[in-house]
Amino acid sequence: MKKFTEKDWQQIVSTLQEAVFVCDQDHVIRWANPKLTELLEKPLKEILGKKCFHLFHAKEEPIDNCPFAKKGTKKESQSMEIWEPHLNRHFSINTGCFRQSGGKAVYLVHAVSDLTEAKNREKELVVRLEELEEINKGLKKIEQMKSDFVSMVSHELRTPMTVIKEASTLLLTRELQVEKQKEYLQMIGKHVSRLNRLISDLLDLSRIGTGKLVLKQEPLHVGRLVGELSEIIFPIMQEKEIVFVQSIEKDLPLVVGDKERFLQVVANLIGNAIKFTPRGGEITLIITKEADEIMVKVIDTGRGLTPEQLKHVFDRFYIGDEILTRASGGTGLGLTIAQGLVEVMGGKIWGMSEGEGKGSAFAFSLPIKGKI
Amino acid sequence: MKARILVVDDERDILFLLRDRLVGHGYAVEVAMDVLQAKALLEAKKIDLIVLDIMLPGIDGYEFCRELKNNPQTKQIPVIMLTVRGFSEDKKKGYAVGANAYLTKPFSGEKVLETVEKLLQERVQ
Numbered sequence: 001m002k003k004f005t006e007k008d009w010q011q012i013v014s015t016l017q018e019a020v021f022v023c024d025q026d027h028v029i030r031w032a033n034p035k036l037t038e039l040l041e042k043p044l045k046e047i048l049g050k051k052c053f054h055l056f057h058a059k060e061e062p063i064d065n066c067p068f069a070k071k072g073t074k075k076e077s078q079s080m081e082i083w084e085p086h087l088n089r090h091f092s093i094n095t096g097c098f099r100q101s102g103g104k105a106v107y108l109v110h111a112v113s114d115l116t117e118a119k120n121r122e123k124e125l126v127v128r129l130e131e132l133e134e135i136n137k138g139l140k141k142i143e144q145m146k147s148d149f150v151s152m153v154s155h156e157l158r159t160p161m162t163v164i165k166e167a168s169t170l171l172l173t174r175e176l177q178v179e180k181q182k183e184y185l186q187m188i189g190k191h192v193s194r195l196n197r198l199i200s201d202l203l204d205l206s207r208i209g210t211g212k213l214v215l216k217q218e219p220l221h222v223g224r225l226v227g228e229l230s231e232i233i234f235p236i237m238q239e240k241e242i243v244f245v246q247s248i249e250k251d252l253p254l255v256v257g258d259k260e261r262f263l264q265v266v267a268n269l270i271g272n273a274i275k276f277t278p279r280g281g282e283i284t285l286i287i288t289k290e291a292d293e294i295m296v297k298v299i300d301t302g303r304g305l306t307p308e309q310l311k312h313v314f315d316r317f318y319i320g321d322e323i324l325t326r327a328s329g330g331t332g333l334g335l336t337i338a339q340g341l342v343e344v345m346g347g348k349i350w351g352m353s354e355g356e357g358k359g360s361a362f363a364f365s366l367p368i369k370g371k372i
Numbered sequence: 373m374k375a376r377i378l379v380v381d382d383e384r385d386i387l388f389l390l391r392d393r394l395v396g397h398g399y400a401v402e403v404a405m406d407v408l409q410a411k412a413l414l415e416a417k418k419i420d421l422i423v424l425d426i427m428l429p430g431i432d433g434y435e436f437c438r439e440l441k442n443n444p445q446t447k448q449i450p451v452i453m454l455t456v457r458g459f460s461e462d463k464k465k466g467y468a469v470g471a472n473a474y475l476t477k478p479f480s481g482e483k484v485l486e487t488v489e490k491l492l493q494e495r496v497q
Contacts, residue, residue, distance in 0.1 A: 154456070155456045158456040158478060159383055159386070159456060161477075161478045162383075162386060162456075162479060163383070163385045163389065164478075165478040166386075166389045166390075166393070166481050167385075169480075169481055170389065170393065174396065180392075187389075190385075191385070
């Protein structure tokens with residue numbers, strides 16, 4: 001094999017992926033391979049003879065961990081990573097000392113790798129990882145909500161089933177007076193209706209969730225329609241001695257929607273208001289025209305909602321106060337369904353409360369032209 | 373003398389059915405829809421056994437049972453938990469707070485009676 005010539009050596013160093021340069025003890029760049037010209041985006045003549053801390057680190061003096069920072073220090077080799085803001089690049093620098101044969105001068109050889117891409121990828125990975133963790137948290141939460149939902153549904157199924165089972169057992173096995181028999185049969189009837197209501201709610205929820213809910217598009221006299229609810233609402237309000245105030249704007253324009261579903265939403269809001277308003281309280285129903293919408297608002301003087309409850313009150317699977325929901329005979333699905341129905345009709349629904357004990361208001365709007 | 377049983381459940385119809393079932397077997401029955409009512413009844417009357425739901429408004433059945441079992445005056449009263457919560461961890465928790473029996477809804481009225489009788493018997497012995 002022939003001995004490598006000076007030119008060969010030049011070529012060998014040029015093939016390196018790293019930028020290589022050599023500084024003297026005064027930090028002056030004495031030699032550099034072409035890669036450094038790429039890296040600094042300068043021709044070789046603007047590099048050679050320049051101070052390395054000026055050119056490379058954009059500093060007025062040697063950086064602290066430069067092996068030549070102090071005269072006489074000669075660390076044999078050193079590795080470091082450095083971020084150069086002026087170049088917007090991240091480097092790994094390996095240095096080593098080299099003494100010219102036959103001379104006294106000591107030089108510092110630098111091999112510089114550009115880590116910017118790798119670092120960017122790393123940063124991106126961290127961001128992606130955080131995103132994934134967020135998604136994962138969300139999924140776990142949904143999983144938990146689903147499991148809570150299933151528990152809630154089974155609970156809601158078991159309570160009426162318990163009554164039906166025990167009442168029918170007593171009917172079958174005891175000699176009962178006719179009055180008692182009637183009482184048990186009424187109880188059974190009541191809890192069968194409760195089961196039926198739960199199943200309708202679950203089906204509604206599922207249809208809304210899968211977008212399979214089909215609504216009629218009919219013109220609705222919103223103001224007049226509400227009267228159809230009085231038959232159901234008034235007796236319950238009277239029983240609880242609740243004052244019902246109605247304020248319905250005259251000559252309301254028609255909205256397009258599904259009559260049954262519209263009434264279901266209003267009944268749900270008034271029903272909730274009744275549940276949470278104490279005996280002798282007041283419920284106000286206001287219907288007004290606002291720009292190109294009709295707004296229906298139900299205000300109660302009940303227990304109100306905490307900001308936290310308010311935030312979640314429409315959430316699917318959310319059971320704000322399970323005990324209260326159950327004690328009041330609801331399925332805990334009413335508002336979720338109401339929200340779904342209003343949105344399918346092209347409207348919005350929202351709740352307001354000044355806080356616990358300060359009553360609450362629920363309102364929804366429907367576009368006058370309807371969603372066609 | 374007939375034993376007096378306190379039934380605590382927030383579902384009115386379940387209370388009535390249990391009362392009918394127990395009264396039919398010669399027990400005296402008191403009913404409460406929450407723990408506060410139950411406590412008032414415990415103060416006012418001598419109670420021999422408690423049938424207790426878990427999911428109650430305010431203080432729940434677990435907490436109430438723990439209180440009962442930590443109180444020297446009430447700890448000897450047998451407690452039957454009667455609940456829709458049927459998972460084994462719920463049951464474990466029930467026994468951990470001191471329940472003497474754990475039955476799930478929908479319940480068999482006969483089974484409730486049997487358990488009541490058994491616990492009252494054990495108490496006598």
